[in-house]
Amino acid sequence: MSEVGFETLRAPQLEGFGNFADVLRDEAFWDSLGFSLRFGTLTAVLEVALGLFLAVFLAPILQRHAWLLAILTLPMMVAPAMMGLMYRLVLHEFVGPVPHYLLAWFGTSPAFLAPGNVFWTVVVIEVLQWTPFTLLLFHLAYGSISGEIREAARMDGAKGWWMFRRVEFPMMLPTFGVALAIRFIDGVRVFDNIYVLTGAGAGGSTMSLPIYIYTSFFRGGNIGAALAASVLFALASFLILALAWRFAQRRPA
Amino acid sequence: MTRLTKAFALGTALALASPALAEVTVLGWPGGPEETALRAATEAYNARPETTEDNKVELIFFSREGFFDKLAADLAAGTTAFDVNLIATYSIGRYAPFMTPVDLGSDAAGTFGESVLSTMQYEGQQYGVPTDLSLHFMYYRKDLIDQLLADTAAQQKYSEIAQQYLGEALTPKAPDEWTWRDWAATALYFTQAVNPDSPTRYGSVLQMKNLLFNMMVFQSLPRSYGADWTDEQGNVTVDSEAYRTGLEMYKMLLDAGATPADSLSYEYPEANAAFQSGQVATMLQWNAAATDLLNAETSPATAAATATVAPPAGPEGRFTHVHGLGLGVNKNAENPEGAQQFLQWLATPAAMEIYAKAGGAPGLTGAALDAVKGDRPDLAQLGDYAANYGYVMRGATSANALSVYELQAKEFTGYWAGSETLDEALANTTTGMTDLLKPQQ
Structure with missing residues (x-):
């Protein structure tokens, strides 16, 4: 790795593993890693739980009116950066509809992007956008369970919650794992919507790992350190995926 | 089907291979009066009989978000996507290695004046045409201030509030006599959380997002208390009473509710929207906002x-x-020849008249200013403020100036948000700035 900035882009100086050491000593790197892991875990769990609930709860309606699925999955069609921009307007105290109606109806409105609320605001925005994805996966998985299996379970006296817990959910478990993994990966690497909405946040309060890499690269002009952080991120991702894959391989046994 | 596919492929190939109609490509500052003004000037330039087909100008814009980052990457990579690009006083040192000095011709000094021309100079060379001058105005609601100055009971309330929050029973003054403490007292008086009788919800709207431009807006406050980035020997002096006073005043106003609680996510458009709602009494903002706020x-x-x-x-x-x-x-x-020709034309009084009347904010002087000040009286004010009150912090045109602003934005907003103490924020800023401003090897 090299000592390199924009001015020396074409004439970098090799400096061993100094950039890695710098990154590992940087408190902001660990803070951003912590933010990404918290954000990724929380959003993945909420999206999967909500998606599963909606897929099962709405199954009878979606079976009769499949076109409703197209409407429910619309948020996925919006580019994340546009989602961030949209919420900058929607949540603005003076021009946004949400604070406007809250003020009109209740006489008060929370400051959605104030330091105490901003983490939960970006979590909710992410969950609202990507729960349709898990809904879609669970809808397909739920619909693919054979009617004969359900019928056999009913013959054995299974119904309601017991049927779901003992028969349907175990059959959706692979989908559950895939949905959780995909949403966790997407959550950890979140960038666009948060960056457009709050940037790195006050004091770096909404700085995910990709935002840390971006700001180090462009804003700090510290290309070597940014690339070192990217390599560490890639290695950590590889490690997590390898462990997940190994876990998945062992499950059938 | 095969014929159709071939025709489509041929059409696509021709479209991609066609040379651009315009031969001087200009990357401008997007999404504001600068873009509107540049479009008007370019249209006039392309319509001139002297402008040949191969020197006509085409404009390109990309998002303002991360503009200077993308520009740095493009320039460092040796892009040929544009012949002319935007530069700013605080980024000239960063971009100068990738740019060619320009000769603006003998008219330029008469159009802009030497001090304005110098905002585009680096190490003694001219790197660009100064199309827009940016500084700050204090925008305020004249109706509310006049009412306050005429109402004895209101003045009593004002003094009580000043005593409570600033430790001094200040009395209301006219805005052109304000000290920062007068302004803070006024902002508190016009805040419903402090004064339930206030006609506005907030006394001010502060732009406190973790963003480098917001640091530029903030620093006039500590500067007026004597702040600078370094001393004459190059030692970083940001951990000073001047910076402490400014940072503490912003935090006090935020905590008192004199600015929206979301202010830590506010930048230029959010602040303008708040002021335009009629629920804010004062706002320190860029002069560029005058076009909208006074319209x-x-x-x-x-x-x-x-x-x-x-x-x-x-x-x-x-x-x-x-x-x-x-x-x-x-x-x-x-x-490069076509680019030089365009910039030389842009530096003439005739071009700047078009530019200014279309909403741009050039710092003009002499006949060039006389030609536009009927339509744009704010440009006379602009020149006056720049000459009398303008400052540039020591080190603020260095190659790492933008990174310094970024660092300050992170640390100062951290203090305002309460995630670190003032001592921690200033210590981290000093350490980072010392590294960023150390002499280049």
């Missing part, structure tokens, strides 16, 4: 009652951050 069509609720003055004074005087935006030539330009 009854774009600000119907407030324009008629909005006035501007220079930022308030401190013990060391009255100051406003000042920088220029301009256009310079990419070192890897494919048509």
Whole structure:
């Protein structure tokens, strides 16, 4: 790795593993890693739980009116950066509809992007956008369970919650794992919507790992350190995926 | 089907292979009056009979978000995508290695004046045409201030509030006599959380997002208390009483509710929207906002009652951050001669008249200013403030100036948000700035 900035882009100086050491000593790197892991875990769990609930709860309606699925999955069609921009307007105290109606109806409105609320605001925005994805996966998985299996379970006296817990959910478990993994990966690497909405946040309060890499690269002009952080991120991702894959391989046994 | 596919492929190939119609490509500052003004000037330039087909100008814009980052990457990579690009006073040191100095011709000094031309100079060379001058105005609601100055009971309340929050029973003053403490007392008085009888919800709207431009807006306050980035020996002096006073005043106003609680996510457009709502009494903002804030069509609720003055004074005087935006030539330009010709024309009084009347904010002088000040009286004010109150922090044109602003934005907003103490924020800023401003090897 090299000592390199924009001015020396074409004439970098090799400096061993100094950039890695710098990154590992940087408190902001660990803070951003912590933010990404918290954000990724929380959003993945909420999206999967909500998606599963909606897929099962709405199954009878979606079976009769499949076109409703197209409407429910619309948020996925919006580019994340546009989602961030949209919420900058929607949540603005003076021009946004949400604070406007809250003020009109209740006489008060929370400051959605104030330091105490901003983490939960970006979590909710992410969950609202990507729960349709898990809904879609669970809808397909739920619909693919054979009617004969359900019928056999009913013959054995299974119904309601017991049927779901003992028969349907175990059959959706692979989908559950895939949905959780995909949403966790997407959550950890979140960038666009948060960056457009709050940037790195006050004091770096909404700085995910990709935002840390971006700001180090462009804003700090510290290309070597940014690339070192990217390599560490890639290695950590590889490690997590390898462990997940190994876990998945062992499950059938 | 095969024929159709072939025809489509051929059409696509021809479209991709066609040379661009315009031969001088200009990357401008997007999404504001600067873009509108540049479009108007370009249209006039292309319509001139002297402008040949191969020197016509085409404009390109990309998002303002991360503009300077993307520009840095493009220039460092040796892009030929544009011949002329935007530069700013605080980024010239960063981009100069990738740009060619320009010769603006003998008219330029008469159009802009030497001090404005110098905002586009680096190490003694001219790197661009100074198309827009940026500094700060204090926007305020004249109707509300006049009412306060005429109401004895209100003045009593004002003094009580000043005593409670600032430790001094200040009395209301006219905005052009404001010190920062007068402004803070006024902002508190017009805040419903402090004074339930206030006609506005907030006394001010502060732009406190973790963003480098917001640091430029903030620093006129500590500057008026004597702040600078370094001393003459190059030692970083940001951990000073001046910076402490400014940072603490912003935090006090935020905590008192004198600015929206979301202010830590506010930048230029959010602050303008708040002021335009009629629920804010004062706002320190870029001069570029005057076009919208003083226009009854774009600000119907407030324009008629909005006035501007220079930022308030401190013990060391009255100051406003000042920088220029301009256009310079990419070192890897494919048509450097055409680019030079366009910039030379842009530096003439005739071109600047078109530019200014279309909404741009050039710092003009002499006949060039006389030609436009009937339509744009704010440009006379602009030149006046730049000359009398303008400052540039020591080190603020260095190659790492933008990174310094970024660092300050992170640390100062951390203090305002309560995630670190003032001592921690200033210590981290000092350490980071010392590294960023150390002499280049």
